[in-house]
Amino acid sequence: MHEGAIAQSVVDILRDIKDQNGLLSITSATLKVGAVSGVMIDALEFAFEAIKKEESFIKDATLNIINVNVKARCNICNKIYEFDNTDDLIMICPDCQMPLTIINGKELEIVDVEGG
């Protein structure tokens, strides 16, 4: 359950943003979570809800989570493959038989924040 540590990092960043922008509270944060970031979204939301109870500046905050599928490119033919499900990941170009390079799917980012 490292989502606890990840949720704590999110809250730390939200606090910095609140202070830097002279806000009193944060009402929402949009996160991008890649399919191979190693983070379970349910667990992250659960951990965030737990921290919310202790931090008044995020007590009404909601997390909007954007799931990012794995996309990978073949360096030889430049074709891009998207995988809806991590069960289907095959990191070899079917045409060139060469390793694909992941271009999306590892994201673990805060995109934007709303507050007042």
Added chain:
Amino acid sequence: MKRIVVEKKILEKNDDIANQIKNLLDKNRIFGLNVMSSPGAGKTTLIEQTVEALKPQYKIAAIDGDLDTQRDAQRIAALGIEAIQINTSGTCHLDSSMVQKALDHISLDLDLLIIENVGNLVCPASFYLGTHKNAVLISTPEGDDKVKKYPTMFNVADVVLINKMDIAKFVNFDVKKVENEIKELNPNATIFKISALKNEGLRPFLDWIQTNINLVKNQ
């Protein structure tokens, strides 16, 4: 109400410290290796055999991450090298700040630093520690379905060691299937088949470490 565009990595702080560790290792020409696996896959035994084999030639230290106890560091230190235990008190992974603190207690006159992560195939994969390479260990009694279940871990691996090969046939472990799944998920990973306890099949892995020690030395 104000909307603020952030575009910030959630683990930026971890990555910043990890990059400092990477610079420290590079400056001192130390090859850093992060060893990850589920609990009981044989990380400590693998590290013991590796240290035994390489200590006549190289200066080695180890950092051992565990939820509790000093046992792993004691086992490694018994081989006559410096070993620091990090007790994560419940945290399921090592992060870069824990490693940075441990490094304060280690002499950096080294060729090889081995970090034994907390036994867990999920969480450690998300935390870059500043090491040059990741070694992931999978052992045959765990079953041959682990690769697809833990794609993030096998995706960050530079080498995958399949351990406890000596009992593979008794636990119905389909080696070919596992090798194919590793290659599908991470075609760049090198695969070694070993039995750490019996000290079998380790030579190619030791050669791989030596090659990397030399690369870091000569960079």
